Amino acid sequence: MIRCIGTPAEASAVTPTAIKTAISEHGSSCGADLADLVPGSPIPRDLALRLIRCSDDDLAALLAAARAARENFKPGVITYSRKVFLPLTNLCRDYCGYCTFRRDPGEPGAHTMTPEEVLAVARAGEKLGCTEALFSLGDKPELLFPEMRETLRHLGYKSTLHYLEAMCELVLRETSLLPHPNPGLLSAEWIARLAAVSPSMGLMLETTNGALLALGAAHDNAPDKVPAKRLRTIEEAGKQRVPFTTGLLIGIGETPEDRVDTLLAIRDLHDRYGHIQEVIVQNFRAKPTIPMAHAPEPGPGEMLRAAAVARLLMPNVNIQAPPNLNTPYYEELLDAGINDWGGISPLTPDYINPEKPWPHLEQLRLRTEGRGLQLRQRLPVYPEFLPALISRPGLLSEKLQAACDGEGLAKSKGKKKRAA
Helix, strand or coil, X not given: CCCCCCCCCCCCCCCHHHHHHHHHCCCCCXXXXXXXXXXXXXXXXXXXXXXXXXXXXXXXXXXXXXXXHHHHHCCCEEEEEEEEEEEEECECCCCCCCCCCCECCCCCCCCECCHHHHHHHHHHXXXXXCCEEEEEECCXXXXXXXXXXXXXXXXXXXXXXXXXXXXXXXXXXXXXXXXXXXXXXXXXXXXXXHHCCCCCEECCCECCCHHHHCCCCCCCCCHHXXXXXXXXXXXXXHHCCCCEEEEEEECCCCCHHHHHHHHHHHHHHHHHHCCEEEXXXXXXXXXXXXXXXXXXXXXXXXHHHHHHHHHHHCCCCEEECCHHHHCCCHHHHHHHCCCEEEEECCCCCCCCCCCCCCCCHHHHHHHXXXXXXXXXXXXCCCHHHHHHHHCCCCHHHHHHHHHECCCCCECCCXXXXXXX
């Protein structure tokens, strides 16, 4: 039986009195709003809108409330997933203003991994103690590029999704890693098919602001970034009870109000289906080769406010922020109530942001412990979602049982060699 971390039976008591005490130490104008919060109760939209625009004088009180909410949810523990990053193909039919991952056929760096390459990386990661195989890929590139259709024909598959399904099954069968695909928009059929070969999957909502599809905006010429389409995929995953990762991307032209509404859209789906396993608060980073090369990046204060408001809007959902995109101040995000660092690889780079290396795991541990918190390795699926998955017979259930410990986290495999 899995005894999940952070369950109510284990949660340390964080009473309303304790929250009021923490907030009163900072004496802010929003303290009256925050002091009446009940641990585990989500805040309403009007309060979230005030908090996400709070003054620097009020920020300490906001962070205190967010930390108290986290400790009520999963006290004392910050998790991460040790992964390999598998860019199955970087051909993509979407042209987002902030992306350096995607390529057109024939462009330098354009590549579709072969099965042999996928398996070689997965096996190398297995030796380094990884448990997650993160598949990232362009959205249905064969619909735009005849070259991708030819590549798929040569590999023996009808579509990119058929190929992804086969590679997830290959990794699941031949290694101890667990696939976590991020394939873009999905139909109900494809969610079911991928759920048979992966315990969880993901799609960033990014924003509910449809105005970013306008000419010259971040999602101009990106047909798969229509918010309604992305919400439909996330909802269908909920109908099928698939543990799902999503989140928002801040700094791409949206307003603070848009950030709140994006979080609320995610919360509404989770309230209906209970399937959102984590919400990522991710910040835009400018790069010299993108259309948004000169767009301003969100500052630390914006990230802290967004993460803290995410925690208060969804006090019982895992909230993540990527440390490599928030160097050198990433440990400050622990003060905003996050409880997860996301995927960290000792082997492969962040192919979406290759200029931002992952922190070394030992450094991540030291910085986490410096905030009085324990760093623990999890699987790509969170502990609270494991019992339902393990109850289903088959290879996926067997692999999950072999990978998890009694708390639903990653089973310790002893000391591993460190990658350079």
